[in-house]
Amino acid sequence: MSASKNTSKKTMDVGEPTLKRREFLSVGGATIAGAAIGGGALEGAESVGLLDRTLPDEELQETLADVEAMTFDVFGTVVDWRTSIIREGQMLGAEKGFELDWPAFADAWRRGYGPAMNRVRTGELPWLKIDDLHRLILDDLLVEFEFPAMTEAEIDDLNRVWHRLIPWPDTVRGLWQLKANFTLATLSNGNVALLTNMAKNAGLPWDVVLSAELSGHYKPDPEVYIKAADLLGLPHEKVMMVAAHKGDLRAAGALGFKTAYVPRPLEYGPGRTIDTTPDPAFDVNATDFMDLAAQM
Amino acid sequence: MSASKNTSKKTMDVGEPTLKRREFLSVGGATIAGAAIGGGALEGAESVGLLDRTLPDEELQETLADVEAMTFDVFGTVVDWRTSIIREGQMLGAEKGFELDWPAFADAWRRGYGPAMNRVRTGELPWLKIDDLHRLILDDLLVEFEFPAMTEAEIDDLNRVWHRLIPWPDTVRGLWQLKANFTLATLSNGNVALLTNMAKNAGLPWDVVLSAELSGHYKPDPEVYIKAADLLGLPHEKVMMVAAHKGDLRAAGALGFKTAYVPRPLEYGPGRTIDTTPDPAFDVNATDFMDLAAQM
Known part of the structure; x- marks a missing residue:
């Protein structure tokens, strides 16, 4: 849990000068198997490497407070x-x-x-x-x-x-935490029936199943994101795309969506070298869905 | 509870000769405020009028067993x-x-x-x-x-x-019972955002939010039902339309959907005379969502 965790969407803790810079764990293969990083992780952070990142300033915090819906990539991001x-x-x-x-x-x-x-x-x-x-x-x-x-x-x-794909260990618990404050939607290239059956099988608590299928285009074509925001009835800046894939986030971000990067280093199996470095171009970089919920 | 209640989708009780004809309560304004009809209602049935209806024969029971998804009209049927x-x-x-x-x-x-x-x-x-x-x-x-x-x-x-419309008293409990065995979808003229927000506000446990909006047509235009079955990935006969409005059911039934009629005599307020008589043309006539769950 980060020291600057917001305990509610509405009462954000952004003013403490000592928390002016957020420090969080860089995401290495050793730390990511999916479980939430519990209390005390920060204390041991130096031993696994710290990444400095500019704390979201008050403006960005206010921007995050505007988010009403979150759209999730599914294959790799939500399920393994x-x-x-x-x-x-x-x-x-x-x-x-x-x-x-x-x-x-x-x-x-x-x-x-x-x-x-x-x-x-x-x-x-x-x-x-x-x-x-x-x-x-x-x-x-x-x-x-x-x-x-x-x-x-x-x-x-x-x-x-x-x-019938299975969620990452942090997925279901993290989604339930986020569901209290945000409308949760899939936004996957998977078709509606696939995503619906997956949710029923795996207990994924989506509020609405959105899919590339509804626009007749595949991600990262812009039509997919535009259609999703239209169906949600929200301006792009009130929707946050969540994905383990930077290209997906860049496509959404280019259209004005907020972006949250949640790397899944084990998506392609153990021992692979894939880029999982946080990127300050994204509004949020989180280690998993529990951390994402804590940061929102 | 009808005497021939099926206790599970898979173990259907259709063979008892003494239950060859199902008798159920006609739906009068006095009995429908929404609560499930509890045990003992059948005993008093004669005093409020019995409607004879041919018991679904084995063929129909097998047909009902094929249903995989239920699509629900919302305004009036699910919410008041x-x-x-x-x-x-x-x-x-x-x-x-x-x-x-x-x-x-x-x-x-x-x-x-x-x-x-x-x-x-x-x-x-x-x-x-x-x-x-x-x-x-x-x-x-x-x-x-x-x-x-x-x-x-x-x-x-x-x-x-x-x-922010509120459900009928039997809605949420009935949907949860049905959710165990069927994929539950809205199929409303309401737009996706409206239906999503309503579900989040009222605790409606949909598996997927489908809407006329996804076809660019309003019910009872056939495009709405055809698109819904396509998105569910199911042949029409595996989808059951549930509605308090007979025109909605007739439109779905004409396309091969199964149909379930659940009258809501109070939709337009007390003291109105509206047609709420069961119709044997529909596969199921139920008094409310609890009764619907019992019959499926």
Whole structure:
């Protein structure tokens, strides 16, 4: 918990000169597995490296106080797609009696996602729900990874693993804290049905399910964010985009959204080197959803 | 509680010959204030009039078992717009020191809604969110009912009473029961922001907020229902429309939706004569949301 934690949205503690600069933990792989950073973490901060960052000044605090809704990227930010796919793959393999490199399969499935979206963007494919894009990629991977014969129902069920992704350990608790003060919305390339089923399965307390599907564009196309703010009935500056992906935040920020960066160093598995450094261009840099709730 | 109540979606009790015909209470104004009809109601049924209705046969029970999602009309079906507007009007009058006929005001506001939608349907007005339609009507009523001078903020807040409508007494409990087995969605002419704010204010546990706004048409235009089923990722026959308005159900039913009729005899206030008779054309006729949950 940061020393300058705001205990309520309405009574913000910004004036203490000794808190003029906020210090927070840099986010290293060792600290991020997802659990909230509890009391006392700050005391040990020097040992894991401190990052100096200009404390949001009073103007920025007032700006944050204007936020009424938060829109969340989902795959990677809210849920851990990789662990989920690996686990369901292992269960499928155990049930049907085969083995394969499930982490490699999960990574390949996810890697196919950007190129598949681009085939829609370029007009090579018509508009497709992510469910259909996932299936296109999966059909290729069933061959590439030499799956045993599966029924259509089994393949469809495997494709729906994306409807059953599991949250990061801090996700549900953090969302409930944020829900008290903000309207919480998904804003994902996942289609509405996928996001709805995921929320019901994982206990994600969204107030409203918004999706790229509602604009007929994929993030980071501006239409997605513009449509979301319109549906929320809010000017862009009253909406905060929350994501583990800087490109998503930059696209939203360019349209006037507030931005909160929550890195997920384990999104692509342990031992990967990915950029998780905080960036002062974002309104908030948080270590996880509990920290985000504390900062808002 | 009907004697043939199904205690779970999966273990349906349809075989008892003595229950071959379901008897249930006709819905009179005296019995409907919203509370669930408790045990023992059936015993007294003859005194308030029984309606014979063919018990759903096994085929229909199997059909109901296929339902995966329920889409709910909101104004009148889920929430009591009239009582809500009267109460907020009384609070506004007490605060600003004026009186007027709030029931007449509430009725006039609601009465303006159909004609306002038709001005959009005919192209006289561009597509407008219901918030904007409500404001158009309200601006006229402020003059007609001789409101005192109000600031823009006060008028906007009054217009947003539709975001704060209160549920019928059985609504929240009934929705929570249904939520265990079905995906629950709004399907209202209310815009997404209105429905989202209403749910947050009233504790309505929707899994997803769907709206006429997402199709750019108002109910009962078929585009609204078609878009909803598409977003839910379900064939029409796996979606059940729930409404207190038979026209809404007929429009959904004509497209293959299942239908559940839940009359709200007090929607337009006490002492009104409105058609609340059950209709065997609908898959389910229920007295309230608790009874609906019991029948599903």
